[in-house]
Amino acid sequence: MQARLAYVTPSHQYPMGITMSLARCLALLEWARTTRAWILEDDYDSEFRYRGRPLASLQGLDTHGRVIYMGSFSKSLFPALRLGYLVLPPEILEPFLALSALCGRSAPTFEQAIVADFITEGHFLRHIRRMRALYAQRQQLLIEVMQQELGETIKLEAHEAGMHIIGWLPQGVDDHLLSQLAAQQGIDVLPLSACSEQKPERAGLLLGYAGVNEQEIREGIKHLARVVKGIT
Numbered sequence: 001m002q003a004r005l006a007y008v009t010p011s012h013q014y015p016m017g018i019t020m021s022l023a024r025c026l027a028l029l030e031w032a033r034t035t036r037a038w039i040l041e042d043d044y045d046s047e048f049r050y051r052g053r054p055l056a057s058l059q060g061l062d063t064h065g066r067v068i069y070m071g072s073f074s075k076s077l078f079p080a081l082r083l084g085y086l087v088l089p090p091e092i093l094e095p096f097l098a099l100s101a102l103c104g105r106s107a108p109t110f111e112q113a114i115v116a117d118f119i120t121e122g123h124f125l126r127h128i129r130r131m132r133a134l135y136a137q138r139q140q141l142l143i144e145v146m147q148q149e150l151g152e153t154i155k156l157e158a159h160e161a162g163m164h165i166i167g168w169l170p171q172g173v174d175d176h177l178l179s180q181l182a183a184q185q186g187i188d189v190l191p192l193s194a195c196s197e198q199k200p201e202r203a204g205l206l207l208g209y210a211g212v213n214e215q216e217i218r219e220g221i222k223h224l225a226r227v228v229k230g231i232t
Contacts, residue, residue: 005038006031011046011055015195015206017159017166025058032066039067045075047128048210049161050136065089073115075163076128083111135163138209142217146207149225153232154205163210166192168202170232175203178231185223 006028010020020028032039041058049055059069069087074080088096118124143156146167155168167189169175175191182189182205192204209217 002035003037005040007040007042008058009042009044010058011043011049012161014044014162015164015166015190015192017162017164019055019161022056025056025061029058029062029064029066033064037066041067041069043069043071045162047076048132048135048163050132050139051160059087062089065091068092076124076131077115081111081115083108083115135210138212138214138217139165141214142207142209142221145218145221146225149221150228153228156207164206164208167205167207169204173203173228173232175205178227179205181227181231182224185227187220187224187227189224 008020008028010025012019028039031037039058039062043057046055046057057069059067066089068089070084071087072084074082074084086096115124139158142165143158146154146156153170156165157168159165169178175193179189179191179194188208190206192200192202192206195206212220
Protein backbone atom coordinates (compact mmCIF):
# COMPACT_ATOMS: atom_id res chain seq x y z
CA MET A 1 0.00 0.00 0.00
CA GLN A 2 1.25 3.48 -0.85
CA ALA A 3 2.11 5.43 2.30
CA ARG A 4 0.17 8.65 2.71
CA LEU A 5 2.07 10.09 5.67
CA ALA A 6 5.58 9.82 7.12
CA TYR A 7 6.22 10.68 10.77
CA VAL A 8 9.82 11.82 11.29
CA THR A 9 12.06 13.52 13.86
CA PRO A 10 14.84 14.79 11.57
CA SER A 11 16.56 17.17 14.01
CA HIS A 12 17.09 14.53 16.71
CA GLN A 13 15.79 10.98 16.42
CA TYR A 14 14.78 9.26 19.64
CA PRO A 15 16.37 7.17 21.08
CA MET A 16 19.50 6.98 18.90
CA GLY A 17 20.08 10.74 18.71
CA ILE A 18 20.73 10.70 14.95
CA THR A 19 20.08 13.76 12.79
CA MET A 20 18.81 13.38 9.25
CA SER A 21 21.26 14.46 6.57
CA LEU A 22 20.34 17.22 4.16
CA ALA A 23 20.39 14.75 1.27
CA ARG A 24 17.85 12.51 2.99
CA CYS A 25 15.70 15.50 3.95
CA LEU A 26 15.54 16.60 0.33
CA ALA A 27 14.82 13.05 -0.83
CA LEU A 28 11.96 12.78 1.66
CA LEU A 29 10.51 16.09 0.50
CA GLU A 30 10.73 14.94 -3.12
CA TRP A 31 8.90 11.72 -2.21
CA ALA A 32 6.12 13.73 -0.55
CA ARG A 33 5.87 16.02 -3.57
CA THR A 34 5.70 13.28 -6.19
CA THR A 35 3.28 11.04 -4.25
CA ARG A 36 1.17 13.87 -2.76
CA ALA A 37 1.89 12.41 0.67
CA TRP A 38 2.29 14.32 3.93
CA ILE A 39 5.24 14.59 6.28
CA LEU A 40 4.60 15.08 10.00
CA GLU A 41 7.77 16.67 11.40
CA ASP A 42 8.02 16.31 15.17
CA ASP A 43 10.59 18.89 16.25
CA TYR A 44 10.42 18.19 19.96
CA ASP A 45 13.84 19.37 21.20
CA SER A 46 15.82 21.01 18.39
CA GLU A 47 16.45 24.05 20.60
CA PHE A 48 19.06 22.03 22.48
CA ARG A 49 21.81 21.65 19.92
CA TYR A 50 25.30 22.05 21.36
CA ARG A 51 27.69 21.99 18.43
CA GLY A 52 27.63 23.05 14.82
CA ARG A 53 25.23 25.30 13.02
CA PRO A 54 21.45 25.10 13.57
CA LEU A 55 19.77 22.55 11.31
CA ALA A 56 17.15 23.59 8.80
CA SER A 57 13.75 22.08 9.49
CA LEU A 58 11.94 20.08 6.83
CA GLN A 59 9.18 22.65 7.00
CA GLY A 60 11.69 25.38 6.24
CA LEU A 61 13.00 23.43 3.24
CA ASP A 62 9.54 22.54 1.96
CA THR A 63 8.51 24.52 -1.13
CA HIS A 64 5.38 22.50 -2.00
CA GLY A 65 3.39 22.60 1.23
CA ARG A 66 3.70 18.93 2.22
CA VAL A 67 5.10 19.28 5.76
CA ILE A 68 3.09 19.54 8.96
CA TYR A 69 5.45 20.95 11.58
CA MET A 70 4.81 20.04 15.21
CA GLY A 71 6.52 21.50 18.28
CA SER A 72 6.13 21.62 22.04
CA PHE A 73 7.07 23.81 24.99
CA SER A 74 7.01 20.87 27.41
CA LYS A 75 10.72 20.17 26.95
CA SER A 76 12.00 23.65 26.22
CA LEU A 77 10.28 25.23 29.24
CA PHE A 78 8.91 22.65 31.70
CA PRO A 79 6.99 19.33 31.46
CA ALA A 80 3.86 20.53 33.26
CA LEU A 81 3.26 23.08 30.50
CA ARG A 82 1.19 20.93 28.15
CA LEU A 83 1.32 23.37 25.29
CA GLY A 84 2.18 22.45 21.72
CA TYR A 85 1.70 23.94 18.30
CA LEU A 86 1.37 23.10 14.61
CA VAL A 87 2.57 24.97 11.54
CA LEU A 88 0.21 23.87 8.77
CA PRO A 89 0.32 24.13 5.00
CA PRO A 90 -2.45 26.49 3.80
CA GLU A 91 -4.11 23.61 1.94
CA ILE A 92 -5.12 21.83 5.14
CA LEU A 93 -5.57 24.75 7.53
CA GLU A 94 -9.37 24.84 7.30
CA PRO A 95 -9.83 21.05 7.78
CA PHE A 96 -7.62 21.19 10.87
CA LEU A 97 -9.58 24.10 12.30
CA ALA A 98 -12.82 22.21 11.69
CA LEU A 99 -11.38 19.10 13.35
CA SER A 100 -10.27 21.14 16.34
CA ALA A 101 -13.76 22.58 16.72
CA LEU A 102 -15.29 19.11 16.40
CA CYS A 103 -13.09 17.73 19.15
CA GLY A 104 -14.47 20.40 21.45
CA ARG A 105 -11.30 20.90 23.46
CA SER A 106 -10.44 24.55 23.97
CA ALA A 107 -6.83 25.65 23.97
CA PRO A 108 -5.38 26.88 27.31
CA THR A 109 -5.79 30.60 26.67
CA PHE A 110 -4.12 31.78 29.89
CA GLU A 111 -0.99 29.66 29.35
CA GLN A 112 -0.80 30.71 25.70
CA ALA A 113 -0.90 34.38 26.64
CA ILE A 114 1.88 33.96 29.21
CA VAL A 115 4.12 32.02 26.81
CA ALA A 116 3.45 34.56 24.04
CA ASP A 117 4.60 37.40 26.30
CA PHE A 118 7.57 35.33 27.44
CA ILE A 119 8.65 34.93 23.81
CA THR A 120 7.99 38.46 22.54
CA GLU A 121 9.81 40.03 25.50
CA GLY A 122 12.93 38.01 24.70
CA HIS A 123 12.91 35.79 27.79
CA PHE A 124 12.47 32.55 25.86
CA LEU A 125 15.58 33.06 23.74
CA ARG A 126 17.67 33.93 26.81
CA HIS A 127 16.28 30.87 28.61
CA ILE A 128 17.22 28.59 25.71
CA ARG A 129 20.74 29.98 25.64
CA ARG A 130 21.19 29.35 29.36
CA MET A 131 19.74 25.85 29.21
CA ARG A 132 21.80 24.96 26.15
CA ALA A 133 25.02 25.83 27.96
CA LEU A 134 23.87 24.08 31.14
CA TYR A 135 22.82 20.86 29.39
CA ALA A 136 26.06 20.72 27.42
CA GLN A 137 27.98 20.93 30.70
CA ARG A 138 25.84 18.20 32.27
CA GLN A 139 26.33 15.91 29.31
CA GLN A 140 30.10 16.33 29.49
CA LEU A 141 30.07 15.76 33.26
CA LEU A 142 28.05 12.57 32.86
CA ILE A 143 30.59 11.22 30.36
CA GLU A 144 33.54 12.14 32.57
CA VAL A 145 32.05 10.62 35.74
CA MET A 146 31.04 7.46 33.90
CA GLN A 147 34.61 7.01 32.65
CA GLN A 148 35.97 7.61 36.14
CA GLU A 149 33.64 5.03 37.71
CA LEU A 150 33.48 2.37 35.00
CA GLY A 151 36.28 3.07 32.54
CA GLU A 152 35.38 1.48 29.21
CA THR A 153 32.79 -0.93 30.66
CA ILE A 154 30.02 1.37 29.46
CA LYS A 155 30.91 3.26 26.30
CA LEU A 156 29.48 6.74 25.88
CA GLU A 157 29.48 8.97 22.85
CA ALA A 158 28.71 12.66 23.17
CA HIS A 159 25.62 13.77 21.28
CA GLU A 160 25.40 17.02 19.38
CA ALA A 161 21.87 17.61 20.60
CA GLY A 162 19.16 16.40 22.93
CA MET A 163 18.85 15.65 26.62
CA HIS A 164 20.13 12.09 26.85
CA ILE A 165 22.97 9.91 25.64
CA ILE A 166 23.26 6.17 25.15
CA GLY A 167 25.52 4.08 27.35
CA TRP A 168 26.54 1.01 25.34
CA LEU A 169 26.84 -2.13 27.45
CA PRO A 170 29.28 -5.04 27.18
CA GLN A 171 28.27 -8.07 25.13
CA GLY A 172 25.95 -10.40 27.01
CA VAL A 173 24.63 -7.83 29.48
CA ASP A 174 20.83 -7.64 29.60
CA ASP A 175 19.88 -3.95 29.53
CA HIS A 176 16.36 -4.69 30.78
CA LEU A 177 17.70 -6.55 33.84
CA LEU A 178 20.25 -3.82 34.48
CA SER A 179 17.52 -1.19 34.29
CA GLN A 180 15.45 -3.10 36.86
CA LEU A 181 18.40 -3.48 39.23
CA ALA A 182 19.22 0.20 38.86
CA ALA A 183 15.61 1.13 39.67
CA GLN A 184 15.95 -0.75 42.96
CA GLN A 185 18.75 1.67 43.80
CA GLY A 186 16.64 4.68 42.85
CA ILE A 187 18.30 5.15 39.43
CA ASP A 188 15.93 5.67 36.51
CA VAL A 189 17.54 4.48 33.26
CA LEU A 190 15.57 3.17 30.30
CA PRO A 191 16.84 0.06 28.49
CA LEU A 192 17.42 0.60 24.79
CA SER A 193 15.62 -2.67 24.08
CA ALA A 194 12.38 -1.09 25.36
CA CYS A 195 12.40 1.17 22.30
CA SER A 196 12.39 -1.68 19.78
CA GLU A 197 10.05 -4.51 18.89
CA GLN A 198 13.08 -6.67 18.15
CA LYS A 199 16.15 -7.18 20.32
CA PRO A 200 18.76 -4.61 19.27
CA GLU A 201 22.19 -5.76 18.14
CA ARG A 202 23.78 -3.88 21.02
CA ALA A 203 22.36 -3.45 24.49
CA GLY A 204 22.35 0.01 25.99
CA LEU A 205 20.89 2.38 28.52
CA LEU A 206 19.34 5.79 27.88
CA LEU A 207 20.96 8.20 30.32
CA GLY A 208 19.12 11.48 30.79
CA TYR A 209 20.87 14.51 32.25
CA ALA A 210 18.60 17.51 31.74
CA GLY A 211 16.54 17.11 34.89
CA VAL A 212 19.37 16.40 37.36
CA ASN A 213 22.04 18.66 38.83
CA GLU A 214 25.78 18.04 39.06
CA GLN A 215 25.65 16.35 42.46
CA GLU A 216 22.79 14.08 41.41
CA ILE A 217 24.71 13.06 38.29
CA ARG A 218 27.78 12.13 40.35
CA GLU A 219 25.80 10.18 42.93
CA GLY A 220 23.59 8.49 40.34
CA ILE A 221 26.55 7.25 38.31
CA LYS A 222 28.23 5.89 41.45
CA HIS A 223 25.09 3.88 42.30
CA LEU A 224 24.79 2.70 38.71
CA ALA A 225 28.46 1.68 38.66
CA ARG A 226 27.93 -0.57 41.68
CA VAL A 227 25.02 -2.27 39.94
CA VAL A 228 26.98 -2.74 36.72
CA LYS A 229 30.01 -4.17 38.54
CA GLY A 230 27.71 -6.62 40.29
CA ILE A 231 26.59 -8.29 37.05
CA THR A 232 29.65 -7.95 34.78
